[in-house]
Amino acid sequence: MDDAAIPAEGASVSAAYRKFGRQEWAGLRANTPLSLSGEDIEGLRGLTERLSLDEVVDVFLPLSRLLNLHVAAARSLGLVQDTFLGQPAARPPYIIGIAGSVAVGKSTFARVLRALLARWPDHPKVELVTTDGFLYPTRVLEERGLMQRKGFPESYDLRRMIAFLSAVKAGEPEVAAPVYSHLSYDIVPGKQQLIRRPDILIFEGLNVLQAAPGATLLASDFFDFSVYVDAEERAIADWYVQRFLLLQRTAFQQAGSYFQRYKDLPQEEAVAVARRIWEEINLRNLRENILPTRERARLVLRKGPQHAVEEIRLRRM
Template identity: 55%
Template sequence: MNTYSPYYTFDRKDWKAAQEDSKLPLTEEEFERLKGLNEKISLREVRDIYLPLTRLIHLYVSAFQQLQEKMNTFTGIRAPKSPYIIGIAGSVAVGKSTTARLLQTLLSRWQEHPRVDLVTTDGFLYPNRVLEEKGIMNKKGFPESYDIKKLMQFISSVKSGQPALKAPVYSHLAYDILADEEQLIDQPDILILEGINVLQVNTEAPVFISDFFDFSIYIDAEEQDIRSWYIERYQLLRDTAFQDPRSYFHKFASLSEEEAVQNASEIWRTINLKNLMENILPTKARAKLILKKGPDHQIQQVLLRK
């Protein structure tokens, strides 16, 4: 361990040692529902990595809640309850959604903070018609494809303790915002905001989305591994979701395996890799904690900012 690094670096063995001997608060059925489409994650991974992580976050949340109470006493003002906000960033196909769902489930099992909501920034993408009007449909997922003003207003309202807020919902099947659906966020104990660019810094803005985070996580992996996972996921979707006539990508359902690999590789090279290198990866060092994955999706290192 580098004494003068801004991070404490743990391998799997050292990180696992932080977990007390306790029963896994997750059934195998629940775990299977939480897993991503092509993630080879095991219950052992949950025990070794995610249980210690939720214990750590629990310590932060407990301190945060205690500080809120002390501030109310100090100011004499009973302020609305402010949720503890966790941001999760990383590339497309790196496993952010699975990490977010696991943390949501595990953190909700603590009696001190049972209400844990999960919101993805996909809902704050501009609708396809707007992206087409702006001529940036091929840059979906890039910083300019998000309604940052709307996202900023939402996250600041959540942090201020405002009740009964509504977040827009995105459909991966329709590949668009669902105009007739909304997600209700009503003063949770913890809010997890998951998205590829949540740690992005817009130098023209005085405030960033990450300014509202109490804890942030970056899911990291080598580019060739993420590319492999993306192509594998694309092939699985070709055989499943793309077969649905309602799917935006139904036109790709009839591709041969070779054609699917070629198409996925081209999308990765021209869009997702470009976004990763220009916008996502540069934000890694802004995270409080980095989870470094190996080729098998297992987390090999945990880096915790000092």
């Protein structure tokens, strides 16, 4: 199945977006300064991603400028409503949702965006929360027969996720998010990430744009802006295998790693295992649940085979 088979590529959907080549998009940076050093960028990139200074300048700086303008506009609109209601002005957090496949580079994208947005003086307090913490614990997934569907919509505690986003948006003084360990492949008992009235919250995960059947509230109902990180299936599959092989030499070697059983596999077998996991779980989730949400995003970033963004689509207002 290739992208041409997805109805979302039809003319009606294309008309909803303005399409930019990389250089055209880069020109929208205007005079936005580069506030990250080469050392900063190196510390933010993912395991197998080639995050270059050019990528930050061409792609992230225009986006940070756009989002800075959106935050200011949202605050102005909020002030109008508060004035109408005759109540004290409030500044609820601006929430940005980031979606996309496993291994497409969402986490790196979210970290870089957070670092850049936090350097704008108007909104220095930027928090990043991933949906991994809202997965059901392994014990629950095993009881429900969902371990082979981990990352699918039904593997998340959606009620808890919605309650978290609702509390953050309502301006609660402190809101706790559960914490997930990629080493143990499970929720960390008793550990929490405390969110205290940020200016901006970045909420990153596979299915954050999911429209759950019959649900009265969706995670995306709380988003002020949303981004989908996109790439061809073949490229994402290659990135997934590369990451698996790197983790085999690093994290899988550690005591307590859920995937320690794979640590000594010969490379050929490790590649076969990685491709099987990709095809049976992650590719299926991408096709069934993640990719169909792409056209719900305000911004779509399309990556090429070297992880560099080649095309940007911005939804018309």
